[in-house]
Amino acid sequence: MKIIDDISLRPLQVDDTNDMYNTIDAQRAYLGRWLPFVAGTTSVAVTQAFVDSAVDADDKTYTIRKGDKFVGLIGFKLTDKANRKTEIGYWLSKEHQGQGIMTRAVERLCKYAFEVLELNRVQIKCAVGNTPSSNIPKRLGFRFEGIERAGELFPDGIFADIEVYSLLKNEYNSTNRE
Known part of the structure; x- marks a missing residue:
């Protein structure tokens, strides 16, 4: 699905494994500062296991592409259909x-x-301090709900505090989008 210009989302596929691993591996220090999974992404095989599980999961995961190039990942996680949240x-x-x-x-x-x-x-x-990431929900009208103290464990054994943002359906106005 096209986002803007030559930027699109495509459902994650098994053949995205090498591109995903190579992107993570080339930017390990940068991405690993805020994303604990990076340290555990030690090989193509580990990435393949993630991709296989994501492709088979109920939650949808998409590659972000610029033209044909893999540039990132986005998706739903922890979807709770009974309570209609994700x-x-x-x-x-x-x-x-x-x-x-x-x-x-x-x-x-x-x-x-x-x-x-x-x-x-x-x-x-x-993560608290990850300003580029936290600016995204702020730009989109999400509400800041608070800090989840020690909400995420990093590979170095340190827990990071996590900012929590939410947007409800009645706050979302699709007429002002896109």
């Missing part, structure tokens, strides 16, 4: 940040969540 997780390669790509991708997933999946709540969590 969380969006995302990451984008360093050289593609600051261009509005992720804001537009999150906006598109919100539209899908509210209008197609008929969910009532979308949540985004970001």
